[in-house]
Amino acid sequence: MKKEQITYAFIDSQNLNLSIRDQGWKLDFKKFRVYLKDKYKVSKAFLFIGYLDKNKRMYNRLKKDGFTLIFKPTLLYKNRGIKGNVDAELVLHTMIEYKNYGKAIIVSGDGDFYCLVEYLLNNKKLGRLLIPNRNKYSRLLYKFEKDIDFLSNLKNKIGDLAMKKGVSQLRTKP
Numbered sequence: 001m002k003k004e005q006i007t008y009a010f011i012d013s014q015n016l017n018l019s020i021r022d023q024g025w026k027l028d029f030k031k032f033r034v035y036l037k038d039k040y041k042v043s044k045a046f047l048f049i050g051y052l053d054k055n056k057r058m059y060n061r062l063k064k065d066g067f068t069l070i071f072k073p074t075l076l077y078k079n080r081g082i083k084g085n086v087d088a089e090l091v092l093h094t095m096i097e098y099k100n101y102g103k104a105i106i107v108s109g110d111g112d113f114y115c116l117v118e119y120l121l122n123n124k125k126l127g128r129l130l131i132p133n134r135n136k137y138s139r140l141l142y143k144f145e146k147d148i149d150f151l152s153n154l155k156n157k158i159g160d161l162a163m164k165k166g167v168s169q170l171r172t173k174p
Helices: 013-021 029-040 053-064 087-096 111-122 139-147
Strands: 007-012 042-051 067-073 075-077 081-083 103-107 126-131 148-150
Touching (some): 007 087, 029 042, 042 053, 067 087, 087 103, 087 111, 111 139, 126 139
Parallel strands (some): 007 103, 042 067
């Protein structure tokens, strides 16, 4: 009997959320978690997100939906809004968990993850690179085109079809 490969997902929530919003729809995180499990056999999904006290209910819902949350403290800037860049945390936790998974799914279109994706690919640990917006992602990631799946055309599968367009609870200014 063949042993099933363990797959973890590492998700840049800011990039995912804003990239989906830029396409005019809202992600249903519960559906997205089911999609990751069904399509990619993801057993553990790490969601990297900036922490704000006012979002505790949302964090509890995300945990209930099956995400492991990794928080980044946020900073409030006078002219730039709230900032909670999670790139370093995502890379660090991907490496902390390295021995625990066979394949990693990276969810982001951010070129800052180029070296991580390249390392995982070279070590046969990259499952897929999931890019939220086919029309707007870093050119640095073009190199990995055969390892990319796009979420752009999955609105009917992972979109929050009941919600109206509006300001997201996950939205923070870059």
